[in-house]
Amino acid sequence: MASATAFAKAFPKQFVEVGIAEQNIVGIAAGLAASGKTPFVMSPACFLSMRSIEQIKVDVAYSKTNVKLIGISGGVSYGALGMSHHSLQDIAVARAIPGLDVALPADEHDVRNLIRTLADFEGGDYIRIGRNPVPTVYESDETPFEFGKAVTLVDGGDATLIGTGETVRIVLDAASILARDGVRCRVLNMHTIKPWDEEAVLKAANETGYIITVEEHIIRGGLGAAVAEVVVQRCPVPMKIIGIRDEPAVTGSPSEIFQHYGLSAENIRDVTKSMLGREGDIA
């Protein structure tokens, strides 16, 4: 569970409590950054990415302040709490702001590496992190977090599966079961949405011919849209965008919501096979 309590206890002078005031927290952070500090703002992603979006646009991105915005409990982490507490528009909104970097780490190793990178990385960033424990993608902290560089987790030539944040583990599992059926997929951890690794997408389109994106985000304006912007303009290939339908998302546990919208290894397998016309293929 994401909490700043341990940090606040260890470094009381470096911890600023702002109360329930998302606009204020971002403005204050911008002021701290304007005076040479490197503030990390922690607030639930649903509020941080919506309530304070104008402060993010003007006080952070436009004013070029070095503020690290950490949206915690992102996506459908608060599954049962409904649309007010889901953050499923944040990728679309954040990536449309010039000068704001956007990243969704895939697991605890990615988070640790990202935070280390962020501390030395000059510029405003929006980071979305989940709330609940998730299976890891990596076994250690060995894979560095390089801003703007997708990580190829598995190579393959039949299709490319792209995930971001918590869906990376799911596309990795989908690739495993597809491999058992003889379908070799490339898997990309697209942990950075901005700066954007256009080359990785282009290579995927050129070399594998099919792309399936999977995101814990509304299907408009997110990862799938960002990939499609490259694909349609530079290398048109068939694509599928798997994500949350454009509706107030169903409520329940995060895994129930994932199942409901097809963010599961089995559904990704089925979608991929039907796209490739290989429904009958079983190893």
Add this chain to the structure above:
Amino acid sequence: MVDAVPPKGDFLRRKASQIRMDLLQMIYHAKAGHTGSSLSDTDILTALYYGGVLRVQANNPKWPLRDRFIRSKGHAVEAFYCILADLGFFPKCELETYSQYGSRLIGHPNNKVPGVDMNTGALGHGLSVGVGIALSAKLDANAFRVFVLMGDGEQAEGSVWEAAMAAAHYRLDNLIGIIDWNGLQISGRTDEVMRTDPLDGKWRSFGWHVELAMGTTSMK
């Protein structure tokens, strides 16, 4: 009530008149600008920049120990630019480019311009930024002060009050909020658009030390 015009009142009055002439010329030349709002706070800016209040250095705009000035009332930028040019932060001839294609002198304060710390223009942001800068000064035991100029129409923005609360909570006696209490905003008389009265009482109740000045309210 305190007199807003210090002993060197004649000099400041003449300076304010000159700045008003400059900004009218600039607005006339550009055929664009917030004339009323700029004329309204010229006295405040003149007092800050020429009255020995703000400690800034035109030849060293990023001087780390400078006093900070955040123009939260970002729409009225003209007097601000005229003063910065007059003090030598940038060449005065550049004022002719105001609002022109590609000019850095855009219609709201922009920190590409020497002497401007933060980009403003969306109301209700400046005081929060000021709180952050003032907190930073306290953390580093720096003695500089932070001045934030707001409009009276801006007082309707809820985020102003989030920042007011935080400033008192952190006892930021190095933060000075100034309200250009001119009774007007773009859509009409401020008290008719959204009543803020008693404005000084509201700020006092938020834990601020309030002083009323001639035609304006300045708080600390």
